[in-house]
Amino acid sequence: ECQALARLVFYREKTHKIWSKNEPGLPPLVRCHPFLMSVYGPVVKIHPVVLASIGDSYERRNEGASRVIGTLLGTIDKHSVEVTNCFSVPHNESEDEVAVDMEFAKNMYELHKRVSPSEVIIGWYATGFDITEHSVLIHEYYSREATNPIHLTVDTALQSGKMNIRAYVSAQMGVPGKTVGVMFTPLSVRYVYYDTERIGVDLLQRTRVTPSRTKGLTSDLSQVASSASRVQDMLATVLSYIxxxxxxxxxxxxxxxxxxxxxVNKVPTISAEDFETMLNSNINDLLMVTYLSNLTQAQIALNEKLVLL
Known part of the structure; x- marks a missing residue:
């Protein structure tokens, strides 16, 4: 059911922005139920590190806080919005107003730009299942920081038994020359990852089958053995099919x-003897590098002890 909301008004008090929803004489914002609208617009691609950061900020929230909000960082192209990073923003909510420390958000963004200049503000996130009146007010601010920002909701409370993740974009609606409102339309959400993130995701997946819910990183030799075992299984499947x-x-x-x-054409033609010789040579080089690195660490530790004496 659509719901009319007052347009954003704000004023500065110290380093906070405070929004009120009861300002008279302003055109309304309209929030509609997401299932009443069709999905359109760019595809939102989310990286695992973003979800982990949102979950961590929710677990570390202040006592009595029902949800957390933050800024989304990433890149934009013609067909998609890729969310690669985020940071939480302190805020307080009451029944009639919400105060957000926007000075903190600006300083954090300036620090992020020094590390990743290619990442820009693409929207904001909030934990929870639905869009609230305060969400509409905060979205108005981010509309000034980014062109057509996205709003990401993450159900960290698992109301439906799983972490529902939804993305929205706002669009104007109304009669020209009359009162103009804004409605939120859902977008398609996809999960993407870099190769380095895949390692962390696989490690988290393995913790699901352990009674203690903990799992340590495996050694390089164990990873090589596991990869060789998977390759052997795939080759056995191919040979069985042939x-x-x-x-x-x-x-x-x-x-x-x-x-x-x-x-077959991509595999270089090499005899078994030559392959074994090449492998042993590479292993010897690896063992030599490992030995030298361990010897260097021992020398550094011994030097530190001698300096202290």
């Missing part, structure tokens, strides 16, 4: 055959 095709048990698929041919 044998079934040759025996007539399975009908040959031309597309699979082309993929296998491309795979």
């Amino acid at each position: 044998e079934d095709v040759l025996s007539g048990k399975v009908t040959a698929d031309n597309s699979v055959g082309r993929f296998l041919m491309d795979l």
Whole structure:
């Protein structure tokens, strides 16, 4: 059910911005239920580090706070908005107004720009399941910091049994020359990751099957053994398929055959003896580097002890 809200008004008190929803004589903002509208606009791509940061800020929230908010950082192109970073912003809410420390938000953004100049403000997030009246008021401020900012809601309370994540964009509506309102329309959300983030996600996934919910990082040798085991399993699957095709048990698929041919052509032609020699040489180089690094660490530790004496 659509709900009329008053347009944003604010004034400065110390370092805070305070918004009131009861200012008379201002045109309304309209918030509509997301399921009443079709999805349109850019695709919102979210990285795992953003969700982890939001969850951490929610767990560290002040006593009595029902939710946390923050600024979303990332990049924008013609078809998508990629959220790569975020930071929380202190705020207080009451029934009629919300106070947000925007001076803190500006300082944090300036610090982030020094580390990642390519990341810009693309919107803001709030924990919770739905858009509230205060959400509409805060979104008005971010509309001045970014062109058509997105609003991300993360259900950290797991009201539906899982962490629902939704993204919205605001759009004007109304009759030209009359009162103009704003409604929020949902966007498509996708989860993407870098290779380094994938390592952390895989580690978190493994904690689900352990009774203590903890899992340590594996050694380099264990990771090599695990990768070699997966490659061996995939090769066994491919060989089984080829044998079934040759025996007539399975009908040959031309597309699979082309993929296998491309795979074979990418493998360099080398004899088993040459491959073993090359592997042993690389292993010896690795062991030598490891030995030298350990020797260097021991020398540094010994030097520190001698300096203290």
